[in-house]
Amino acid sequence: MRNPTIRDVAERAKVSVKTVSRVINREASVLAATQERVLRAISDLNYQPNIAARNLRSARAHAMGLVYDNPNPYYIISAQNGVLSACREAGFGLQIHPCDSASPTLLEELLDLVRHSRLAGLVLAPPMSERPELVNALAAHDIHFVRIISAAADPQDGYPCVYVDDRDAAYDITKHLIQLGHQRIGFIWGGTSHRSSSERYLGYESALKDYGLPLDRKLVIPGDYSFDDGFRGARKLLALRDRPTAIFGSNDEIAAGVLAAAKSSGMEVPFELSIAGFEDSPFSRQSWPALTTANQATEDIARQAALLLLANLQVADAQTRGIKAPKNPGFSPVLVVRGSTAPARITAAAT
Numbered sequence: 001m002r003n004p005t006i007r008d009v010a011e012r013a014k015v016s017v018k019t020v021s022r023v024i025n026r027e028a029s030v031l032a033a034t035q036e037r038v039l040r041a042i043s044d045l046n047y048q049p050n051i052a053a054r055n056l057r058s059a060r061a062h063a064m065g066l067v068y069d070n071p072n073p074y075y076i077i078s079a080q081n082g083v084l085s086a087c088r089e090a091g092f093g094l095q096i097h098p099c100d101s102a103s104p105t106l107l108e109e110l111l112d113l114v115r116h117s118r119l120a121g122l123v124l125a126p127p128m129s130e131r132p133e134l135v136n137a138l139a140a141h142d143i144h145f146v147r148i149i150s151a152a153a154d155p156q157d158g159y160p161c162v163y164v165d166d167r168d169a170a171y172d173i174t175k176h177l178i179q180l181g182h183q184r185i186g187f188i189w190g191g192t193s194h195r196s197s198s199e200r201y202l203g204y205e206s207a208l209k210d211y212g213l214p215l216d217r218k219l220v221i222p223g224d225y226s227f228d229d230g231f232r233g234a235r236k237l238l239a240l241r242d243r244p245t246a247i248f249g250s251n252d253e254i255a256a257g258v259l260a261a262a263k264s265s266g267m268e269v270p271f272e273l274s275i276a277g278f279e280d281s282p283f284s285r286q287s288w289p290a291l292t293t294a295n296q297a298t299e300d301i302a303r304q305a306a307l308l309l310l311a312n313l314q315v316a317d318a319q320t321r322g323i324k325a326p327k328n329p330g331f332s333p334v335l336v337v338r339g340s341t342a343p344a345r346i347t348a349a350a351t
Contacts, residue, residue, distance in 0.1 A: 006021065012044065014037070023042075024042075062091065063094065063117065064093075064094060064095070064120055065122045066079065067113075067122055069125075071225055078299040078302065079298055095117050106134060120313055121145055121313060123145070125302075126150065126195065146306075149161050150163070150166045150199045151164070160308055160328060161305075162301055162308060163329075167199040170199070170204050170207075174248060176341065180341060184245055187204050188223045190251055219244055221233040225254065227254070227257040230249050230253060230260075231257035238273075245273065247273065248276045252291055252293055253281070254277065259275055270341050274292075274344070275291060275340045276292040276293060276341055277293040278333070280293045290338040301331050312326070
């Protein structure tokens with residue numbers, strides 16, 4: 001059987017092909033009853049618009065790009081799924097574009113991507129989204145974009161974003177460990193190019209301060225968002241004479257590396273060492289014991305970024321009607337307590 005065409009939809013809904021096209025393009029000029037009839041015909045026939053052909057026929061672009069540079073495959077898959085779900089609902093195509101965020105030609109690369117692929121706009125994932133010079137340059141070239149950024153509040157810098165309060169969630173994780181009786185808590189950084197890592201460190205530091213615990217620089221280890229850096233960082237911390245009783249990894253991959261290092265040293269988790277991660281990726285659920293973490297809802301965050309881009313594109317198309325741009329949405333990751341954390345063991349010296 002052949003795939004249904006736009007003409008099949010028009011015949012079933014008893015409207016013109018042009019009217020079907022207007023409904024697909026979400027033009028406001030179509031009567032509600034007519035729009036409902038067309039949408040019902042599209043659903044009944046399971047009609048899928050040809051995005052490439054549609055872009056060629058139209059002066060408007062009907063596709064967006066997702067730009068990322070992240071070593072975590074679970075983050076990438078979740079972000080792709082979130083943006084894709086919004087694109088499908090809007091009849092948009094999606095171009096996935098991995099890149100090197102440190103490339104000196106990144107701006108030219110993104111401008112070529114938008115022009116050659118006829119993209120309506122970009123969803124920028126960290127760390128590109130957190131580079132002010134890149135964001136300013138894209139805006140100067142009239143490129144529509146939405147950023148996913150780590151921030152405690154809406155930066156209100158004039159550029160659209162979805163912001164994630166990593167700092168508050170990291171505070172909650174550290175507070176959880178402190179309330180379990182841990183006073184020496186190690187921290188392993190993620191990549192310094194990602195603002196999320198510094199925000200999570202600030203949450204850790206703030207919780208220690210609020211609970212009157214000293215910040216021991218020997219317990220803070222540099223690293224990247226990877227299993228290997230978690231393993232290496234944990235080995236350094238566990239080799240200390242006065243080693244930590246808990247370790248907070250900046251993401252779940254790091255925390256899984258910490259868990260592997262602890263087990264290779266013959267330590268029993270969580271009774272000899274409590275471990276916490278961040279993001280609630282499959283790493284946290286597949287580890288044994290399962291990792292205490294913060295649920296970041298990456299798929300929902302990416303979906304909201306795509307929806308915000310679509311909304312802002314509509315505003316740009318209808319500026320003469322005085323439609324205001326929507327507010328930037330924010331997310332707060334939520335503490336998830338699992339088996340990798342437990343009360344600090346009371347030593348004989350303490351008794």
